[in-house]
Amino acid sequence: MRRAADREAAPALALDPIACVGHGLCAELFPEGIVLDDWGFPIVLDEASDPALRDHARRAAKACPALALRLRARG
Amino acid sequence: MTTRLLSAAVPHGTTDLAHHRAVHGALPVLGRGDADALVDVLTAAGLRGRGGAGFPAARKLAAVAGSRRPFVVVNGTEGEPASSKDRLLLGRQPHLVLDGAVTAARVVGAGEVVVVAPAATHDAVARAIDDRAARDEPAIRLVAAAEGYVAGEETAVLAHVEGRPPVPRLAPPRPAERGLDGRPTLVQNVETLAHLALIVRHGADWFRAVGTPERPGTTLVSVSGAVARRGVHEVPVGVPVDDVLRLAGGPGEPVRALLVGGYFGAWIDGAARPALTDRDLRPHGASVGAGVVIALGASACPVRTVARLASWMSGQSAGQCGSCVNGLAAIAGVLVRLADGDGTPDDLRLLHRWTAMVDGRGACAHPTGTVRMIASAARLFAVDLEDHAHHGRCAACAGTGRAAATAHGRAGAVAA
Numbered sequence: 001m002r003r004a005a006d007r008e009a010a011p012a013l014a015l016d017p018i019a020c021v022g023h024g025l026c027a028e029l030f031p032e033g034i035v036l037d038d039w040g041f042p043i044v045l046d047e048a049s050d051p052a053l054r055d056h057a058r059r060a061a062k063a064c065p066a067l068a069l070r071l072r073a074r075g
Numbered sequence: 076m077t078t079r080l081l082s083a084a085v086p087h088g089t090t091d092l093a094h095h096r097a098v099h100g101a102l103p104v105l106g107r108g109d110a111d112a113l114v115d116v117l118t119a120a121g122l123r124g125r126g127g128a129g130f131p132a133a134r135k136l137a138a139v140a141g142s143r144r145p146f147v148v149v150n151g152t153e154g155e156p157a158s159s160k161d162r163l164l165l166g167r168q169p170h171l172v173l174d175g176a177v178t179a180a181r182v183v184g185a186g187e188v189v190v191v192a193p194a195a196t197h198d199a200v201a202r203a204i205d206d207r208a209a210r211d212e213p214a215i216r217l218v219a220a221a222e223g224y225v226a227g228e229e230t231a232v233l234a235h236v237e238g239r240p241p242v243p244r245l246a247p248p249r250p251a252e253r254g255l256d257g258r259p260t261l262v263q264n265v266e267t268l269a270h271l272a273l274i275v276r277h278g279a280d281w282f283r284a285v286g287t288p289e290r291p292g293t294t295l296v297s298v299s300g301a302v303a304r305r306g307v308h309e310v311p312v313g314v315p316v317d318d319v320l321r322l323a324g325g326p327g328e329p330v331r332a333l334l335v336g337g338y339f340g341a342w343i344d345g346a347a348r349p350a351l352t353d354r355d356l357r358p359h360g361a362s363v364g365a366g367v368v369i370a371l372g373a374s375a376c377p378v379r380t381v382a383r384l385a386s387w388m389s390g391q392s393a394g395q396c397g398s399c400v401n402g403l404a405a406i407a408g409v410l411v412r413l414a415d416g417d418g419t420p421d422d423l424r425l426l427h428r429w430t431a432m433v434d435g436r437g438a439c440a441h442p443t444g445t446v447r448m449i450a451s452a453a454r455l456f457a458v459d460l461e462d463h464a465h466h467g468r469c470a471a472c473a474g475t476g477r478a479a480a481t482a483h484g485r486a487g488a489v490a491a
Contacts, residue, residue, distance in 0.1 A: 016245050017396040018438045037432050038405070041397030 012049035012072050013057045015042060019068035026069055030060035077285050079293050080269050081309045084167060089199040092206045095170040102174045103275050110140035110182045119279035121291045122271065126150060126227070126264030127337060127365040128440075129353075132271065135261060138251035139183045142259035147180040147213075148236065148250075151192040151265040152220040152227035154391075155337045157367045160295035160307045161265040165196040168269065169203035173215065175268030178275050180213040183261055188215045191232055192265075224338070224391035228439050229262040231393070242393035243439035266295055266366075286312035287352045294366050296351065298323040301330065301372030312363065313352040319368055329373040332455060336364030338388055339444030341451035342381075345371070360451050376471035377456040378463045381449060382407070382414035382478045388445040398436035403445055405429055410449075413460060414478035416467030423464045426453060 013033060022040045033048025033056065048057055054071075061069040083090045083098035090098075105113060117133035124130045139145050149172060153161040164172055176188045192200050197217060204215045221241035225231055228243040233254055235241035254260020263271075270292060274282050283291040290312040296319050299305035303324025310319060316333060320326055330345035341361035349355040353362045371380060389403035406429050412418040413426075430446040430453065437443060453460060462469055 016438070017398065017436060018245055020397060022397050037398060037402070037436075038429070039397060039401035041401070041436075043432070043436070 012051075012054070013044055013061065014070045014072055015044050016068045016070070017041075019066050020064075021066050021068075023065050025063045025065065026060040029063055030056045033057055034060060077293055077311050078309050079273055080164065080168065080171060080266070080295065083171070089167050089169065089202070090171075092170055092203070095168070099171065099174075099273065100276055102178065102272065105178055105182050105275065107182060107184045110136075113178070113182050113275065114140065116274060116279050117271065120274050120282040121279075121289075122267065122274060122282065123290065124264055125266035125270070125294065125365065127155070127339060129362065129364070132263070132267055135251065135263065136179060136183065138249070139259050139261040142183070142251075145183050145185045145259040145261065146255045147176055147183065147185045147188045148229075148232060148255065148260055148262045149176045149188065149190040149192070149265060149268060150227065150229060150232050150262050151190065151196070152232055152235075153193065153265075154222075154224040154227035155339075155365055155367060156224075156387075157299050157334075157337055157369050158297045158365050160297050160366060162193050162196050163295070163307045164265050164269055165190075165192045166199045169196075169200045170207070171269045171272050172265050173200075173203055173207065174272035175270070176215070176263075177207075177212045178271060179261055179263065179268065185261070186213055188213050189218055189236055189255070190215060191218045191220050191236060193220045224388065225393045225439060225441050228441075230439070232262060233260065242395060243441075245438040287350075287354065289354050290352050290363065294351070294363060296366040296368055298368045298370070300334075300368075300370035301326050301328055301375070302370050303327060310351070313350050313355075315350050316348050316368060319351060320370060326370050327372065330370045331373045331375065332371045332377060334369040334371070334448070335359075335361040335367070337367035338384060338448060339440065340364050340367060340448055342371075342377075342448070342455045343451075344455060345373075360447070374471060376414070376459070376469055376475070377452065378410070378459050378469070379414045379472060379475065379478050381452040381456065382410035385410045385445070385449055386478075388441070388448075392441060393439070396437040396442065398433050399442035402429055402433035402436070402442060406433070406446065406449060411478045413463045414468075414472070416463065416472070418464050420461075420464045423460055426460070 027034045027036045034042045061071045114133045114137045122132040151161045151165050180188045221235045226241035230244045231241045250260040250262045286292045294312050308322040332342050332345045343359040385407040389407040392399045409422040409426050430450045433442045433446045
């Protein structure tokens with residue numbers, strides 16, 4: 001399990017940790033790519049940028065009530 | 076010792092413009108057409124930012140050069156409690172700092188320089204600005220620096236200058252793209268600009284004549300903790316850490332450990348005594364950072380020291396990111412319990428779990444820098460932590476108060 005923050009390239013699914021208030025919907029909708037820490041705040045995993053999971057990532061980003069998740073366009 | 080930044084120093088005072096020019100020579104007048112040449116000479120010199128992150132100065136300058144109506148901001152906020160080199164330069168060598176800032180402003184085409192400096196240096200800086208007023212230079216505006224650890228982060232500095240609370244924002248966009256009033260802004264540390272002022276006079280080869288190939292030049296080192304005199308010294312990068320301790324009057328007792336690089340730095344064994352350059356410090360997880368060295372004496376309890384550091388850093392969170400607010404408070408909590416002898420082996424397990432969990436999170440470097448420092452302590456002081464977890468307060472704790480009572484006090488006494 002690797003964190004997106006450890007990657008060299010920008011992750012496909014980007015979290016704005018200031019905007020995030022820890023609703024936790026993202027981890028519920030997209031457990032393959034996002035887990036919650038011990039305080040209920042999301043940790044975006046490397047797997048979140050997997051092209052095969054792009055639809056799940058998009059659903060999580062759309063569901064965020066704080067608009068803290070963004071799916072970047074990428075080739 | 077090699078002095079460059081401090082070679083025009085006068086005892087107990089501020090170097091005036093006449094003495095500054097007599098020692099360092101006139102400042103070459105560069106303009107917008109010289110941007111490429113300055114980027115080249117800074118690249119050849121290998122100058123890196125001296126605020127802590129060590130970003131190449133040439134790349135930062137190049138990112139702003141050629142943009143439309145940029146600003147130059149001199150960052151003298153120095154939120155790091157163990158560092159006092161930037162206020163030393165501002166208070167005693169303001170013309171060297173202003174030379175660097177003016178040069179940077181001229182080549183990037185900035186019409187205004189904003190100097191963000193601690194209030195204690197304002198008399199010296201304001202007088203220096205007045206003395207230069209007759210010269211054909213960009214306007215220089217002086218702003219009182221905000222207090223607090225995160226206030227020195229460059230996006231927090233910009234927020235402060237714009238009159239908003241001095242807290243970081245998510246980057247990118249970096250200040251070079253979107254800074255003051257939304258315009259491209261070069262935010263540069265005080266010491267970095269002072270080096271730049273000498274490099275434009277003497278060139279890259281001169282700069283590289285001391286220091287290491289990887290980190291050339293001299294650096295200002297703030298030494299504190301278990302030494303005779305806390306203070307700032309200019310040394311070539313790469314000197315043995317023992318030399319730095321000697322300049323501070325030597326340790327008053329055997330040195331158990333050193334915190335190198337500041338509160339975002341790393342703890343290294345007191346017996347290791349590496350050279351002060353990133354190549355030697357890297358294996359210890361440390362870097363020169365902003366040039367901070369704190370000595371922990373053998374008589375101090377490292378668990379208490381780290382608990383107090385963690386508590387202070389937790390209190391310095393900007394309060395914006397969940398991982399920082401909750402994570403640092405939780406980590407400080409277990410450390411304080413362990414320091415006070417109220418902890419359990421389970422607290423120790425949580426300490427390791429949470430330092431790993433917070434690493435790499437947050438909009439700025441505060442949570443990551445703090446937990447990496449704490450993780451280095453957890454490695455180096457593993458035996459002491461185990462001892463506290465299983466047997467309560469240690470021999471070194473005897474006669475000291477509870478960490479919980481002092482957890483929110485000033486950080487200045489942390490490693491004393």
